[in-house]
Amino acid sequence: MYTLGIDIGSTTSKAVILKDGTEIAASSIVVATVGTDGVSQALDNVMKESGLTQADMACTVATGYGRQTYDGADYQVSELTCHALGVHFVCPxxxxxxxxxxxxxxxxxxxxxxxxxxxxxxxxxxxxxxxxxxxxxxxxxxxxxxxxxxxxxxxxxxxxxxxxxxxxxxxxxxxxxxxxxxxxxxxxxxxxxxxxxxxxxxxxxxxxxxxxxxxxxxxxxxxxxxxxxxxxxxxxDKRAQELGALGAAIYAYGKSSQS
The missing domain is CATH 3.30.420.40 (ATPase, nucleotide binding domain)
Incomplete structure (x- = not known):
């Protein structure tokens, strides 16, 4: 199962694809402010890196400052929750x-x-x-x-x-x-x-x-x-800037596992 987390920050867009809730399949960071094509670039990057498509994602969660500007997510979740999940993943x-x-x-x-x-x-x-x-x-x-x-x-x-x-x-x-x-x-x-x-x-x-x-x-x-x-x-952790997106992907996995 693949899940996607997107963290739309004020200055950067981050995307992480998670496999089975435990393995990072791909990640991307694009420097771009909210309202630009930064999110699209980050998504293109992770799809190319993983060889997957949006259709392969069991669930997509958006988080961050600009999460409400992205309408392709199944859920929009606070960055507080996502950073907590992301940090716990790399530093239990x-x-x-x-x-x-x-x-x-x-x-x-x-x-x-x-x-x-x-x-x-x-x-x-x-x-x-x-x-x-x-x-x-x-x-x-x-x-x-x-x-x-x-x-x-x-x-x-x-x-x-x-x-x-x-x-x-x-x-x-x-x-x-x-x-x-x-x-x-x-x-x-x-x-x-x-x-x-x-x-x-x-x-x-x-x-x-x-x-x-x-x-x-x-x-x-x-x-x-x-x-x-x-x-x-x-x-x-070297993935410090991606931890919000990682947490979003973890949250997405949790939601998919419940259904």
Missing amino acids: GARTVIDIGGQDAKVLSLNEEGRMVNFVMNDKCAAGTGRFLDVMANILKLDISQLETEAAKAVKPASISSTCTVFAESEVISQLASGTDIPDLVAGICQSVATRVASLAKRVGVREEVCMSGGVAQNGGVRNAMAKELGVEIYY
């Missing part, structure tokens, strides 16, 4: 999930079965999100993928005190003009994200194991800063 021991996406940040508390029992989220401000990192990378003339390596070179991480993206942008430009080294600025930016999201985590209550999901999880600078801020080891 996870009890706290930190999901930093393009436009929001969420912290989930899971029970032993991997079910979400509590959560808190920030979707009102770009600070502490992927969008914040994109803005800062643009100011520093860096690709987002360079932030981790630059942060690792830092000697004296800069202090970014502003919690608002607009004010933090001015603060970084000012420090850049005054001669602060770019690695120190990048480390300060990563620390700023970690501090912001760690405050959410502390509201939920941090229980180990702690796992990060979402695109920002790929940034080692943020992961390391988060680990120091919370005083725990942060688990990270």
